[in-house]
Amino acid sequence: MxxxxxxxxxxxxxxxxxxxxxxxxxxxxxxxxxxxxxxxxxxxxxxxxxxxxxxxxxxxxxxxxxxxxxxxxxxxxxxxxxxxxxxxxxxxxxxxxxxxxxxxxxSKQAVAGPDQAILQEIASLLDNPSAASDPRGLLWRTGEVSLGSYALREVFARDLVAAHQDGLLTLPGREAPLELAALVLGQEEPRRKELVETLEEARRWAGNLVALDGPEYGWFAPASDQGAVSFLRELGIGLRATGLKGVLNLNSASVPPWAEELGEGPLFAGQRSSLAADQASARAALLRDRLFLPGARWDNLRLDWHLGERDWLPGKEDQLLPLARRAAEGAPVSFVFDRLRRPVNLAEGLDRRHPTLLLRVGLHLPRFAQQPGLRSDPDLFLHKLGSLARLALSAAVQKRAFLKRYPRAWTGFLLDRARLIVVPVGLETVVQEVVGQGLCVGGAGLDFGRRIVQRLREVLETDGQACRVDTAVDSAPNFFLPRAAEDQAASSSSNSWVAGLTTWDAEASPRQQLRAAGLLHAAADLGTAAVLVPQEKPLVGEELVDLLRYAWHHTQVVRLRWLRVGPPPRQLVAPWEEAGP
Structure with a gap:
């Protein structure tokens, strides 16, 4: 330190x-x-x-x-x-x-102009007939390439750009240099605006992702099938029009801050609270059921279904089974565990205490392990890891300084409260390389993985306080942070590109994966676990609910997703990511 x-x-x-x-x-x-x-x-x-x-x-x-x-x-x-x-x-x-x-x-970094990169991107899109038929998608991608090149020239210093190009760092979100990476939608009471207008306003501040916190608590009314259909229709229109990805948080027993202001005083508060909870549960169920009707596609939306104490009461667990089956079949569904003394987690890097995300930076641990002597000395690896974490912190300081150069009305201290999320990339791979065994085996491998997370968290918290940047260690929303187009193929098939606090071992049992991921999440108080399920051995029926119950009662997992994997080479089957923008 x-x-x-x-x-x-x-x-x-x-x-x-x-x-x-x-x-x-x-x-x-x-x-x-x-x-x-x-x-x-x-x-x-x-x-x-x-x-x-x-x-x-x-x-x-x-x-x-x-x-x-x-x-x-x-x-x-x-x-x-x-x-x-x-x-x-x-x-x-x-x-x-x-x-x-x-x-x-x-002096400024000498970064090549975007023209050649744009041509390459257009050519790759034109090779895909479905993507080439979408002019709007083509426009988004070419614009992102130009802005990404601009960010490497103007936002980040030469040393960070070199680390990015060498593969030590990954700087996702550089295609939105003038915006935050993500935010929680509707910090004020959402019904003051239509949903599409709210998303359009959010796009001024967030360049990649928005999280919706508990819309069942009154964002649409009445609690009817038609109300759910209208809400989801507006949500789809707004996400497509803005190019944002969304995370829809449902079924949290904790009322979101914007909904708490809707109370009318203490008289009969208990009765109103019980009634509001029942109405919220009904709305959440309506949204869940309408979200996955046959033929519905949500390429830019993930459902985060929250689980708490009430969901394990007698008769409640059976209600989980249909959604767990959909998640196991590949639907974009995560299960989030709302535990005591932890803020309600709303997306990777976002929760109710931290509603804005400044920047997400990936640290490629297998590339870092190529430094002299690190693969043979775990203690030296951990010692030098602090310097790599400080490079990520420098990226956040530079991004914040760049945003402050442009006069904008950052309402509600959005910029000052925004935090940095550092994502370890290739955690499973580097543990194998340095210790000789994976995370799911337990023992020295899992202990080394936990120490990596603890070391990153300690350095970031200590040094982040000095420069007034809130920091945390977390996962990537889709388990990958590809840094360049040429890395796309490698990132989809190589364990060394898996990004986040998760194991990645399809040969381990689901319980082994959850047990190991729980220790990683406990070290960070954050994380998303990928539970890999071989296609030839799918989880069925009560197995799914039993594993959710196990994760709740016996681990500290924050969020989990089922992912189906085929035989080696292991291929991720994730419909949310298969479609283009």
């Missing part, structure tokens, strides 16, 4: 300014470029070494930038990088003579 560095430094002209560790990392990365060996991780790791020594000065008067630079030169040299130290020292001399604009560490 890194001690706290100084909060302030004095510049050459005498001004006192906040200390920014990222500037050291970027300068050291520029030095690696000058040496012809650009390495963002080495630059970040050396920066962490410098911060260790700088922390000793934190209780004294602020240092000058010249003193900081001298310490960087000395520490980098002592850490076995004399050539890098010399280049950094030369940067300082040139900066002193000609001014800060001459320093190469501040």
């Amino acid at each position: 890194i001690d706290q560095p100084p909060a302030w430094v004095y510049k050459r002209d005498g001004r006192r300014v906040p200390f920014e560790a990222d500037k050291i990392s970027r300068a050291l990365f520029a030095a690696t470029e000058t040496l012809g060996q650009p390495d963002a991780f080495v630059a970040r790791e050396l920066t962490d070494g410098v911060l260790h020594f700088l922390s000793a000065e934190a209780d004294h008067d602020p240092l000058t930038t010249t003193q900081v630079a001298d310490l960087v030169i000395k520490v980098v040299r002592e850490l076995g990088q004399p050539a890098l130290s010399q280049v950094f020292e030369e940067f300082g001399r040139r900066r002193a003579l000609t001014g800060p604009k001459s320093a190469p560490c501040e």
